Amino acid sequence: MDRPELAVRLDLEPHPEGGWYRQTWASPEVVTLADGRVRPTATLIYFLLPAGESSAWHRVRSDEIWLAHSGSVTVQLGGSGEAPEEAPTAGFVVGPESPQGLVPAGAWQRTVPSDADALVSCLVSPGFDFADFDLA
Template identity: 75%
Template sequence: MDDRPARAVQLGLEPHPEGGWYRQTWSSPVMVTLPDGRIRSTATLIYFLLPAGESSAWHRVRSDEIWLGHDGTVTVELGGSGPAPDETAAIRLRIRADEPQGRVPAGVWQRTLVSDADALVSCLVSPGFDFADFELA
């Protein structure tokens, strides 16, 4: 039996390690060599679904992220770039219909909170996302 939310089933989403559900929908075929020698796609794009009342774990990635809102409202808390998230100084980005875009800078701790309704966003990462560049708090 499939325990995924109906929208996750509809979009073919799988569990994400930080929480929520995701599926990569695009990866640029253009590659870039980063200053440290790592090779990445220039950009990647995912769907990310957070069911009502859930949140993602604090995490960070080595690339900039652009969040694009589709349905519902998410609040992305930014916890600085120190060795651990600084919850007391968190900056909040709201991604919703009237503010459908937000940016999370590379290396900044983040977590996502959702309201009392499911929220669906897309996340564009550049240079492209790789789990080798992903860190949970």
């Protein structure tokens, strides 16, 4: 897999769902959740999705705010059942005209290809941990 130039400049690594990422911040404050999990109150990543690529269906056990930097990406939502819904909703576009979007905790999500590279940040609260991440 060829690493895009922007992924090299930002020191991004392949993400299991597709695209490229790097955690840029984790809150030093932690919270103990009702089920005993301990997480930072929030985490932040860069996420690069090259033109024509998409991400796999996945879900996170925390709310996720998408923030646009360049390009745009469409996020489809697939409900919160055991598997993504067969007819996903359009979800939202994150880009210059709509620079923020919310994926609620536990919702299945995926990105669909666009014709240009998209760089976004994802803020997750309570903070992201791969133990809270499911691929379909």
